Amino acid sequence: MMMNPQQIPSKILISNLKKSFGSKHVLRGLNLEVSKGESVVIIGGSGTGKSVLLKCILGLIKPDSGSIKIDGQELRGSSRKLIAQAMTKISMLFQSSALFDSLPVWENVAFLLLQRRQYKRQQAKEMAIQQLAAVGLNERVADLFPSEISGGMQRRVALARAVIHKPEIIFFDEPTAGLDPIFSSVINSLIVKCVKELGATAITITHDMVSARHVGDRIAMLHEGKIIWDGPAKGIEHSKNPYVDQFINGQSDGPIKIEV
Amino acid sequence: MLTLIAKIGRLFLNFLATTGKLGVFTGMAIIEGLRPPYYPRQIARQLIDIGYYSLPVVGMTALFTGMVLALQSYTGFSRFSAESSIPNVVVLSITRELGPVLAGLMVAGRMGAAMAAEIGTMRVTEQIDALMTLSTNPFKYLIAPRMIAGLTMLPFLVLIADIIGVFGGYLVSTYKLGFNPINYLHQTWDFLEVIDVVSGLVKASAFGLCISTLGCYHGYYSRGGAQGVGTATTNAVVSASMLILILNYTLTAIFFS
Numbered sequence: 001m002m003m004n005p006q007q008i009p010s011k012i013l014i015s016n017l018k019k020s021f022g023s024k025h026v027l028r029g030l031n032l033e034v035s036k037g038e039s040v041v042i043i044g045g046s047g048t049g050k051s052v053l054l055k056c057i058l059g060l061i062k063p064d065s066g067s068i069k070i071d072g073q074e075l076r077g078s079s080r081k082l083i084a085q086a087m088t089k090i091s092m093l094f095q096s097s098a099l100f101d102s103l104p105v106w107e108n109v110a111f112l113l114l115q116r117r118q119y120k121r122q123q124a125k126e127m128a129i130q131q132l133a134a135v136g137l138n139e140r141v142a143d144l145f146p147s148e149i150s151g152g153m154q155r156r157v158a159l160a161r162a163v164i165h166k167p168e169i170i171f172f173d174e175p176t177a178g179l180d181p182i183f184s185s186v187i188n189s190l191i192v193k194c195v196k197e198l199g200a201t202a203i204t205i206t207h208d209m210v211s212a213r214h215v216g217d218r219i220a221m222l223h224e225g226k227i228i229w230d231g232p233a234k235g236i237e238h239s240k241n242p243y244v245d246q247f248i249n250g251q252s253d254g255p256i257k258i259e260v
Numbered sequence: 261m262l263t264l265i266a267k268i269g270r271l272f273l274n275f276l277a278t279t280g281k282l283g284v285f286t287g288m289a290i291i292e293g294l295r296p297p298y299y300p301r302q303i304a305r306q307l308i309d310i311g312y313y314s315l316p317v318v319g320m321t322a323l324f325t326g327m328v329l330a331l332q333s334y335t336g337f338s339r340f341s342a343e344s345s346i347p348n349v350v351v352l353s354i355t356r357e358l359g360p361v362l363a364g365l366m367v368a369g370r371m372g373a374a375m376a377a378e379i380g381t382m383r384v385t386e387q388i389d390a391l392m393t394l395s396t397n398p399f400k401y402l403i404a405p406r407m408i409a410g411l412t413m414l415p416f417l418v419l420i421a422d423i424i425g426v427f428g429g430y431l432v433s434t435y436k437l438g439f440n441p442i443n444y445l446h447q448t449w450d451f452l453e454v455i456d457v458v459s460g461l462v463k464a465s466a467f468g469l470c471i472s473t474l475g476c477y478h479g480y481y482s483r484g485g486a487q488g489v490g491t492a493t494t495n496a497v498v499s500a501s502m503l504i505l506i507l508n509y510t511l512t513a514i515f516f517s
Contacts, residue, residue, distance in 0.1 A: 055389070058389075058393055059392075084395065087393070088395055090393065092393045095386070096385050096386050098385060098386040098387050098389065099390075100387055100390070101387075102378075111396075112395065115297075115394065115396055161394075
């Protein structure tokens with residue numbers, strides 16, 4: 001795809017990443033490369049380490065070994081300042097939305113703008129209202145508290161919060177979890193729209209195959225702590241990989257064993 | 261027998277590990293809290309929450325404590341006609357011990373629990389992770405403001421409690437026990453020394469810091485949903501209350517020996 005892959009470093013490059021919790025080995029030497037502007041979906045069963053992977057990149061969990069590079073810059077073992085700088089490029093949409101329930105909706109959306117103190121409160125509020133409009137929420141929502149709006153609206157607010165500062169990289173952790181199919185589709189479209197408008201690089205983790213096909217350029221399957229299949233989203237039906245076939249068709253028989 | 265020893269050993273190791281973790285946590289909070297950026301809005305919110313909204317509870321506690329002190333001392337002291345020392349007993353007990361300890365315990369129940377529950381819920385609903393992804397350090401944003409509020413607002417509350425407590429004793433003594441109001445106040449004032457009030461306020465600061473730290477610590481490390489938050493809240497209140505009583509004895513021993 002790229003003219004000079006040697007000169008342009010991948011946006012995100014993860015190699016041989018390992019993480020264990022006690023005797024439970026969650027990531028067992030994971031490799032993943034994402035180029036700039038690409039949208040990669042990671043699929044995999046519950047408990048295969050999808051969330052752990054994202055949290056490792058974000059620095060919320062410390063990996064045991066391996067390397068994580070953003071724009072060619074190694075994050076593991078770097079100084080706090082460098083990591084903090086790299087983190088300003090990344091934002092995340094949490095599975096539970098994770099809105100701050102002590103703040104009204106607009107302050108949630110404008111949180112980063114207010115923290116950076118670039119704008120006055122009134123200005124930041126106007127920007128938040130614009131961003132809310134971009135995800136299809138009207139002005140009246142801005143002064144409500146997160147507990148006063150529905151789960152689907154919360155997810156949209158969280159999306160607005162994640163994109164307001166125009167991040168270069170966005171992570172989506174199960175963006176459609178707990179939403180009905182129609183709302184899921186709305187959120188998927190919004191994600192595609194936001195990512196395309198920003199030209200951002202996106203990693204989405206999900207086990208919702210409709211969402212995966214809608215959002216992703218590329219799909220990677222995580223199983224037992226490693227990426228076992230990686231290919232374009234369009235060709236996933238013809239992967240010829242028994243694990244992928246079992247997963248996307250939702251069969252209980254196959255190479256993936258569910259521990260009971 | 262062996263299992264018993266193993267259990268005791270494990271308990272002891274757990275205790276050491278927790279103490280260490282708590283020490284690191286407190287150190288982190290202090291270091292991060294002293295470095296900018298600061299969050300004046302968060303600090304103001306906590307100051308109001310602890311200082312202003314605790315006033316009714318602390319005030320009521322102090323009032324009735326002062327009243328019962330006067331009443332109870334009277335029934336005791338009248339047996340050997342020492343009724344005249346009631347003002348002294350009331351003012352010393354309130355400023356030195358009961359003011360700080362009761363205000364501390366009340367605030368531990370009110371604010372320690374609220375802090376553990378709020379921060380704990382933020383932890384289990386990924387709000388703390390979200391804070392970090394929004395380039396905000398939770399120690400600066402959540403924990404330092406609470407510690408500042410605890411440290412500064414408890415002495416303020418105790419000062420108010422001292423005044424209301426003495427007033428409670430005055431009410432009962434003058435209206436019920438027939439003391440002369442002017443004599444009562446004179447005797448209270450003459451007998452009181454600066455160290456009595458100051459020691460109480462120093463204690464209050466220590467208690468406030470300990471309530472905030474334990475509330476935040478238990479909330480910050482809570483795990484596993486609603487039950488985890490419940491456990492964190494209980495632990496925060498129980499540990500803060502215990503520590504207040506232990507610290508109180510230690511500080512009294514330091515001040516008055």
